[in-house]
Amino acid sequence: MSGHATKEIDSAxxxxxxxxxxxxxxxxxxxxxxxxxxxxxxxxxxxxxGFTRFNTLDAWPIGEETFNSMPFLGHGYPLLYVxxxxxxxxxxxxxxxxxxxxxxRMDKKGVIKWMIATIIGGFFFVGSQAWEWSHFIHGSxxxxxxxxxxxxxxxxxxxxxxxxxxxxxxxxHHKKGEVITEDLMHQYQHAVVAGHVENGMxxxxxxxxxxxxxxxxxxxxxxxxxxxxxxxxxxxxxxxxASKQYYASINSGEAHKVIYGANLKENEYGTQQYAQxxxxxxxxxxxxxFSGVCINIIILIGVLRGLYHKRGHYEMxxxxxxxxxxxxxxxxxxxxxxYLV
Amino acid sequence: xxxxxIYEYSLDTHHSEEEGKVLRKKIWKVTAxxxxxxxxxxxLGAFIKQHDSIWPLVKYSFxxxxxxxxxxxxxxxMHLGDEKKALKYVILVPYIIxxxxxxxxxxTESNYVRSIWESHAI
Numbered sequence: 001m002s003g004h005a006t007k008e009i010d011s012a013x014x015x016x017x018x019x020x021x022x023x024x025x026x027x028x029x030x031x032x033x034x035x036x037x038x039x040x041x042x043x044x045x046x047x048x049x050g051f052t053r054f055n056t057l058d059a060w061p062i063g064e065e066t067f068n069s070m071p072f073l074g075h076g077y078p079l080l081y082v083x084x085x086x087x088x089x090x091x092x093x094x095x096x097x098x099x100x101x102x103x104x105r106m107d108k109k110g111v112i113k114w115m116i117a118t119i120i121g122g123f124f125f126v127g128s129q130a131w132e133w134s135h136f137i138h139g140s141x142x143x144x145x146x147x148x149x150x151x152x153x154x155x156x157x158x159x160x161x162x163x164x165x166x167x168x169x170x171x172x173h174h175k176k177g178e179v180i181t182e183d184l185m186h187q188y189q190h191a192v193v194a195g196h197v198e199n200g201m202x203x204x205x206x207x208x209x210x211x212x213x214x215x216x217x218x219x220x221x222x223x224x225x226x227x228x229x230x231x232x233x234x235x236x237x238x239x240x241x242a243s244k245q246y247y248a249s250i251n252s253g254e255a256h257k258v259i260y261g262a263n264l265k266e267n268e269y270g271t272q273q274y275a276q277x278x279x280x281x282x283x284x285x286x287x288x289x290f291s292g293v294c295i296n297i298i299i300l301i302g303v304l305r306g307l308y309h310k311r312g313h314y315e316m317x318x319x320x321x322x323x324x325x326x327x328x329x330x331x332x333x334x335x336x337x338x339y340l341v
Numbered sequence: 342x343x344x345x346x347i348y349e350y351s352l353d354t355h356h357s358e359e360e361g362k363v364l365r366k367k368i369w370k371v372t373a374x375x376x377x378x379x380x381x382x383x384x385l386g387a388f389i390k391q392h393d394s395i396w397p398l399v400k401y402s403f404x405x406x407x408x409x410x411x412x413x414x415x416x417x418x419m420h421l422g423d424e425k426k427a428l429k430y431v432i433l434v435p436y437i438i439x440x441x442x443x444x445x446x447x448x449t450e451s452n453y454v455r456s457i458w459e460s461h462a463i
Contacts, residue, residue, distance in 0.1 A: 022428040025350045032432055040439060044372050047443045053375050054451035062391055083383040087376060094372045097418045101364050104356050234392060313351035325418045329411055337409040338388045 005053065010073045021159065031319045035326045038288075042330050045284065046337055049277045059225045059233055061270035063339040067155065071131055075140075075158075079339060085128045086335050089289075092121025093328040096272060096296075103314025108303065111317060115300045122293035128284045136278065140260025141185070141314035143192075144225070145249045146257045151228025153237070155246060160215035168201070170209025180210060186213065195255035205310055225270055243264065283325070292327045295320050300313055371417045378406050 024030060045218070053060050064078035071081070095117040102110030142155035162184040170176045180187075187204060188299070196203040202212050222237040224243065237245060247258045259268045267275040299320045306312045348370060356364070389399050418421035421429055 019348055020350065021425075022426050023350060023353075024428060028350075029428075032428070036432055036434065036436055039436060043436075043440050047440075047447050050444075050452075051363070051447045051451045054447070055454035057455070064387055064441065078387040079383050080387075083379060086379055090372070090375050090379065093414065093418055094368060098365065101361055101368065104354050105361050152388055207399055307364065311362060313349070313355070315351040318351075318354075325414055329414045329431070330417075332407055332410045336382075336403050340382055340403045 004123050018336070023314050025315060027315065027319055028322070032296065032324050035322060038326065039330070042281075042285075042333070043121050045281050049281065049337065052277065053274045054114040056273065058268040058271045061274050065156075065223075066136075066269045067132070067339060069135055069334060078166060081128070081132070082335065082339050086331065087123055088121050088128070089328050089331050092118045092125070093325050095121060096321045100314070100318050103308070103317045106309065106314070108306070111303050111314060112300070115296060115303060115317070116304045119293055119300065122296065122324075124288055126286060126289050126293065127243045129282065129289070129338075133279075133282070137258075137261050137263065137273075139268050142220075142246070142259040143189070143260040145222070145246055147228060147231070147245050147249060149228035149230035150232035151224050151229075151235075152226035152229040153222035154222045155220060155222055155242075157220035157242075158218040163213040163215060165204070165212060167208050167210045171204060171206035174204065174208040174210070180204075187258050189258075192250055192258050193256065193260065195253050195257070197250055198253035199251050220309075222246060261276075281334060281338070285330055288327050288330065292320075292324050296324065298325050367417070371413050375410055375413060382406055405442055 020026070020029070067082055067309040069075050069081065070077045072269070083149040083227060095114045099111050099114035102114060140155070141159035142157070144152055144154050163181075165180040165184065165187075167174045167176055167178040167180065174180065188202065191197050191202045191204070196201050200212050202210050204210060220238075220242040222242045223236040224231045224233060224237075227233050259266050261268060262278075264276065264279070266272060269275065299316055302316060303307055303314070308316055385399050385402070389395060393399075421432065
């Protein structure tokens with residue numbers, strides 16, 4: 001017994017040693033301290049976000065306008081997907097607490113079952129976040145458009161599909177009369193940003209010129225997000241006028257009239273800092289979820305090997321559980337301040 | 342060598358099948374509450390627009406609901422509610438003091454910066 005006293009010392013001399021003043025083990029206490037510091041990190045990030053948002057004069061993007069898509073279903077589902085993600089994370093937190101409860105009864109099978117459920121929920125959440133990021137980066141089909149008066153508008157409605165490009169002037173690769181049907185959206189958006197679309201004619205990479213054949217858009221509405229000479233913030237332009245103004249910008253042949261999606265320099269949703277904070281905060285949280293899933297898997301392996309059963313208690317499951325609940329806790333706040341408010 | 346001088350707190354948390362039943366019931370109840378709050382939040386967010394006159398009220402109710410959810414997660418799922426009073430305070434009090442202070446800074450400073458932007462509008 002090297003390294004610690006072999007002689008009995010009364011507890012008064014030890015300042016009541018041996019016994020934690022909190023009646024909890026060292027490991028759990030340290031996990032709590034770590035979580036407090038991590039919570040302060042997230043708190044700091046959200047406070048920085050709030051600070052930027054409050055002092056910005058431009059329109060801040062609105063959650064239900066920015067996130068209104070579902071995988072496989074398209075647009076028109078405001079906040080539903082992120083609500084589903086939130087629900088899944090809450091459920092995985094519940095399965096985790098059930099695993100901890102099973103551990104307290106030394107029910108190894110129960111711990112295994114609920115931990116596997118937790119890990120599946122975690123993977124689903126990380127996958128959903130990847131989808132959401134991809135969607136956020138690629139952006140909408142319409143993009144954000146700068147109108148003739150200098151105002152900028154986001155566009156709601158249904159984008160009429162691109163059918164094909166009919167080549168009217170041959171270039172390096174395409175012959176006259178050729179009908180291009182592949183990779184239309186990608187080429188179209190690139191050409192629009194570069195100012196290579198003019199009067200319904202697109203100039204492709206190889207220098208050939210083609211006519212854009214496109215189905216009609218439906219229910220188009222422009223919502224002004226940056227005021228210009230004519231339009232104020234939150235003005236709405238609807239119907240034929242919306243379409244006319246939108247295509248006037250698209251077909252102007254000028255570059256940078258339209259922004260699609262988001263990157264670290266510009267985004268179609270609103271103020272640039274919004275995208276920066278979105279990437280950083282949801283990214284940092286997603287990284288936490290991912291590491292949480294990894295830790296859960298490691299602990300699950302320990303449970304399967306019977307390591308904790310031999311020890312006589314499942315405290316390791318409880319400690320990872322604390323971390324996992326914390327990840328859920330942070331998401332509750334991110335969800336409110338990024339998507340709802 | 343087995344150490345007999347360390348008190349195994351983890352063994353204190355063991356419970357019987359019957360106690361487990363009660364606990365599981367509580368867990369499912371909390372789940373139902375959290376889900377219901379999330380559903381209400383999404384409904385409000387999807388149907389009430391930010392330019393509606395009722396929006397400020399909705400906004401504060403979002404924050405209140407978030408705090409309720411956070412309370413349930415911390416006190417029930419993370420079992421902080423079952424820990425000793427001293428531990429609860431050690432964890433919550435410093436955090437709350439810090440966050441309240443930071444929120445105060447956020448509001449004061451951002452209002453000031455905003456007023457500067459407004460008075461020096463380009």
